[in-house]
Structures are given as C-alpha cells and as structure tokens.
Amino acid sequence: xxxxxxxxxxxxxxxxxxxxxxxxxxxxxxxxxxxxxxxxxxxxxxxxxxxxxxxxxxxxxxxxxxxxxxxxxxxxxxxxxxxxxxxxxxxxxxxxxxxxxxxxxxxxxxxxxxxxxxxxxxxxxxxxxxxxxxxxxxxxxxxxxxxxxxxxxxxxxxxxxxxxxxxxxxxxxxxxxxxxxxxxxxxxxxxxxxxxxxxxxxxxxxxxxxxxxxxxxxxxxxxxxxxxxxxxxxxxxxxxxxxxxxxxxxxxxxxxxxxxxxxxxxxxxxxxxxxxxxxxxxxxxxxxxxxxxxxxxxxxxxxxx
Ligand code: UGA
Ligand code: MN
Numbered sequence: 001x002x003x004x005x006x007x008x009x010x011x012x013x014x015x016x017x018x019x020x021x022x023x024x025x026x027x028x029x030x031x032x033x034x035x036x037x038x039x040x041x042x043x044x045x046x047x048x049x050x051x052x053x054x055x056x057x058x059x060x061x062x063x064x065x066x067x068x069x070x071x072x073x074x075x076x077x078x079x080x081x082x083x084x085x086x087x088x089x090x091x092x093x094x095x096x097x098x099x100x101x102x103x104x105x106x107x108x109x110x111x112x113x114x115x116x117x118x119x120x121x122x123x124x125x126x127x128x129x130x131x132x133x134x135x136x137x138x139x140x141x142x143x144x145x146x147x148x149x150x151x152x153x154x155x156x157x158x159x160x161x162x163x164x165x166x167x168x169x170x171x172x173x174x175x176x177x178x179x180x181x182x183x184x185x186x187x188x189x190x191x192x193x194x195x196x197x198x199x200x201x202x203x204x205x206x207x208x209x210x211x212x213x214x215x216x217x218x219x220x221x222x223x224x225x226x227x228x229x230x231x232x233x234x235x236x237x238x239x240x241x242x243x244x245x246x247x248x249x250x251x252x253x254x255x256x257x258x259x260x261x262x263x264x265x266x267x268x269x270x271x272x273x274x275x276x277x278x279x280x281x282x283x284x285x286x287x288x289x290x291x292x293x294x295x296x297x298x299x300x301x302x303x304x305x
Contacts, residue, residue: 002106006090008083
C-alpha cells in the first residue's frame with residue numbers, strides 16, 4: 001500500500017527548514033508519495049528545488065487562500081482556516097489521478113509541515129536481511145488483526161529457523177497496526193493539542209473507538225486533530241464529494257467536517273497499539289527574530305534560507 005501524504009505549506013522564514021525536516025523523515029518511509037500544496041499564487045522556486053532534490057516521489061501543487069479568508073472577514077472573526085483549501089486540492093488531485101485507472105491500495109494522511117512524525121506512525125521498517133518466510137507476506141496482506149492470527153505466532157525458544165520466522169512475523173504484525181494498513185479510517189493519539197500532553201480516541205476493551213479523551217469539546221463527532229487519522233484511498237474515491245468545509249465550521253470542527261461524510265465512530269480503526277502510544281507531536285516552530293535585518297535587509301538576499 002502507498003501512503004499519500006498531503007502537506008499544506010506557505011512562505012515564511014522557516015519554510016525550508018520545516019520541509020527539509022519533513023523530507024528527511026519521509027525518506028525513511030517506503031512507498032510514500034508526497035503531495036505538497038503551496039498556499040501561494042504560484043509554485044515557488046524554493047519548494048520546487050527542494051522537492052526536486054529530496055529524492056521522494058512527489059506532486060507539487062498550489063492554491064492561494066483568498067485574502068478575505070486570511071483576514072478573517074468570514075464567519076468567525078480572527079479565525080483563519082490554515083491549509084484547508086490546500087488539503088482539498090490534494091484530495092481533488094487524488095480523485096482526478098485515479099478516475100480512469102485502477103486506484104492504488106493505500107491511504108491519505110494530512111501532515112502539516114511543522115509537526116513531528118515518528119517513523120512508527122507509518123510502519124516499523126523491516127530490515128531486508130530478514131529471511132522472510134513465504135507465508136508471512138500473505139498473512140500480513142490479508143489485513144487480519146494481530147489478535148485474529150495470534151495463535152499462529154510460534155514461540156519456539158530454540159535458535160533455529162522458526163525463531164527467526166516468528167520474530168519476523170511479529171514485527172510484520174506490528175506493522176499492520178500502523179496507518180498503511182487502514183481499511184477505511186484509522187485513528188491514534190496526538191501530543192500537544194487541546195491543552196493536554198496528548199489527546200486520544202477512547203478505545204473500549206474490545207478495541208472499538210467509543211469516544212474522545214479530550215477536554216476541549218469531547219462531544220464533537222470527531223474530536224481529533226488533523227494529525228490523528230488516515231483515510232483509505234478507496235474510501236476517498238467512493239465518496240467523491242467529501243471535503244473540508246470552509247463555511248460554518250466552528251473552531252475544532254474542521255476534521256469533523258470531512259470525517260462525518262466518510263465514516264461513523266463505529267467504523268474507526270484504532271492504531272498505535274490501540275491508541276496507547278504517542279507517535280506524532282503537534283509541535284509548532286518559533287518564529288525567528290529577524291530584527292537586525294532592518295528595513296532593507298542586512299544579509300545577502302541571494303542566499304536562500
Ligand atoms: C492546527 C491544526 O493542527 C491544523 O491541522 C489546522 O489546519 C489549524 O490548526 C487551523 O486552525 O486551521 P496549527 O499549528 O495552529 O494547527 O496550524 P499551522 O501549522 O500554522 O497550519 C497548518 C498547516 O497549514 C501547515 O502545514 C501550514 O504550513 C499550512 N498553512 C498555514 C498554510 O498553508 N497557509 C497559511 O496561511 C497558514
Ligand atoms: Mn502546526
């Protein structure tokens with residue numbers, strides 16, 4: 001399965017640093033396609049060059065957020081929708097790309113350019129030195145849960161081939177718990193949002209999502225940050241009109257505005273060890289102090305930062 005990562009981004013002093021950090025993370029992830037959508041009237045050289053050099057599969061798009069929205073002249077004064085039109089364009093590109101071809105197996109993930117992503121969020125990386133037994137790929141690709149095939153994990157203490165097989169299998173089973181193996185919509189905790197160390201879906205002992213461990217408005221249909229879910233490509237294509245809404249969306253309801261058209265809480269798949277691990281952090285980058293640049297600029301403007 002392919003992971004399509006949609007990243008909205010905009011021009012500011014730290015942009016290249018943010019995108020460099022993100023590219024360095026994604027370079028460790030197999031089968032990843034990076035859809036970078038600039039909030040700008042045209043695609044910039046800075047982002048184009050960075051993407052060309054990064055060594056990732058990518059698509060480079062742009063759409064500018066209208067000034068009227070940025071100034072907060074719409075429904076909620078002072079609330080600017082950040083990255084909304086850009087994410088929608090990314091969804092549009094996906095639907096457009098696979099309208100006439102068989103869609104790839106995979107997921108969409110919305111990754112803001114300033115967050116911090118553990119590689120385990122995508123999947124643990126299996127060393128190719130493992131001698132993969134032939135049945136093991138088949139089991140993993142079946143999409144069965146760990147519990148369902150638990151009985152098949154041999155615990156042979158001898159240091160022979162079967163031990164290597166079972167180690168290998170259990171690693172691969174962990175992988176299945178990550179976003180790449182999403183059937184419809186998967187969810188997991190996100191750190192540093194909602195005034196908490198982390199927010200998390202509430203998971204029942206049976207492994208179902210039954211609510212939200214948040215302080216800010218836990219009665220939202222989907223009380224989850226943008227970084228806390230992934231959607232299967234299949235579902236995105238099945239529901240061609242699902243998108244993030246701009247109008248009439250209260251603060252904290254942007255995620256809900258998309259997800260309510262795709263799933264119900266009942267259909268959510270908890271990942272990250274049943275939502276017991278934090279694998280993504282909603283970090284925010286401090287604006288650098290550039291006061292000594294002065295009005296005309298002190299440093300060489302030809303040097304890209
Ligand atoms: C929070 C959420 O985590 C975001 O997913 C949500 O879009 C945002 O609030 C919101 O209120 O709309 P926060 O850290 O406050 O995130 O937002 P940013 O990281 O500043 O922006 C989210 C994404 O949109 C970033 O990838 C950023 O590069 C992009 N963005 C931001 C634009 O494309 N244009 C802008 O004018 C501002
Ligand atoms: Mn952010």
